[in-house]
Amino acid sequence: MENSSCEIVFSLNGLNDTRTNKLIYFSCSFLIYLFTIFVNMTLVVTVMLDRALHEPMYIFLCNLCLNGIYGATGFYPKILLDLLSDSHIISYNACVTQIFVVYSFILCELANLTVMAYDRYVAICNPLQYHPIMTPGNVGKLLLVPWLLSFVEILILVLLMVRLPLCGSKINKLYCTNWDVVKLSCVDTSVNNLYGYVLVISHFIQALLIVISYFHIIRTCVRSKAEQSKFMETCLPHLITLSSFSLSVVFDVLYARYGSSSSLQGLHNFFSIEYLIIPPLLNPLIYGIKLKQIRFSVWRLLSRKVRALT
Numbered sequence: 001m002e003n004s005s006c007e008i009v010f011s012l013n014g015l016n017d018t019r020t021n022k023l024i025y026f027s028c029s030f031l032i033y034l035f036t037i038f039v040n041m042t043l044v045v046t047v048m049l050d051r052a053l054h055e056p057m058y059i060f061l062c063n064l065c066l067n068g069i070y071g072a073t074g075f076y077p078k079i080l081l082d083l084l085s086d087s088h089i090i091s092y093n094a095c096v097t098q099i100f101v102v103y104s105f106i107l108c109e110l111a112n113l114t115v116m117a118y119d120r121y122v123a124i125c126n127p128l129q130y131h132p133i134m135t136p137g138n139v140g141k142l143l144l145v146p147w148l149l150s151f152v153e154i155l156i157l158v159l160l161m162v163r164l165p166l167c168g169s170k171i172n173k174l175y176c177t178n179w180d181v182v183k184l185s186c187v188d189t190s191v192n193n194l195y196g197y198v199l200v201i202s203h204f205i206q207a208l209l210i211v212i213s214y215f216h217i218i219r220t221c222v223r224s225k226a227e228q229s230k231f232m233e234t235c236l237p238h239l240i241t242l243s244s245f246s247l248s249v250v251f252d253v254l255y256a257r258y259g260s261s262s263s264l265q266g267l268h269n270f271f272s273i274e275y276l277i278i279p280p281l282l283n284p285l286i287y288g289i290k291l292k293q294i295r296f297s298v299w300r301l302l303s304r305k306v307r308a309l310t
Helices: 016-049 056-084 092-125 127-133 136-162 178-182 190-221 225-258 265-290 292-309
Strands: 009-012 089-091
Touching (some): 009 092, 016 056, 016 265, 016 292, 056 092, 056 265, 089 092, 092 127, 092 178, 092 190, 092 225, 092 265, 225 265, 265 292
Antiparallel strands (some): 009 089
């Protein structure tokens, strides 16, 4: 059955196993969403208000947190509504919008982590060239490029997807994904698959560049205890963030394409939402705990607010 795209309403089947505990899941999800927004906004506001933090490393971290808010907002509102409803459906246009937001969040996260790795590489391996390279103009470009490139890449992905006529409406996930919609197509999807592989390969190379940069950073840090201290404070949080995000995305991609449809729905759900929940929540916490200046600035900001209220 071939449907007009605008008339299609997708059925999201990922919540079928949670009907008996919907209120518990809703409460936990709502609290996690609020806490995610709070910790990210706290870090963003702290960097904006504290002049001592107006340095490239903290500005890039601020950009990472803004992307975390963007990604969380693309996922949580819909899942919260579904947890309160007996019917888990989404219109075609809303599905396309969610795909655009979620996928652009993923690519922007990886791009921001790449920029942060480059910043640490220059700061540790070429400290004398750091300020000539990290000029305000270059920092501005490094802030905008991840967003622009991610939006362009996902816009192409979405345009290739919306041209396909669909012969189904069931998505076995908690939210809309490109691969699940493409699988419902009535026609050949070779172009979509090819573009998907191009994205995977190009961003694998991007991740490889991050690994290479950290190889040089670690090699430089081994020579000096002062550099080792700098690595532990500024680079270790970045490595934890990168590892958590990369592994969760890889697991989800592999499971979506090669996982068994007969597997437990709960396991499928876990792999599909981990990178939408964990990185936006942990990024500000990890950096807030490890970076002394961030920690002290947040404490000063909260102390002022408490004194103002009392």
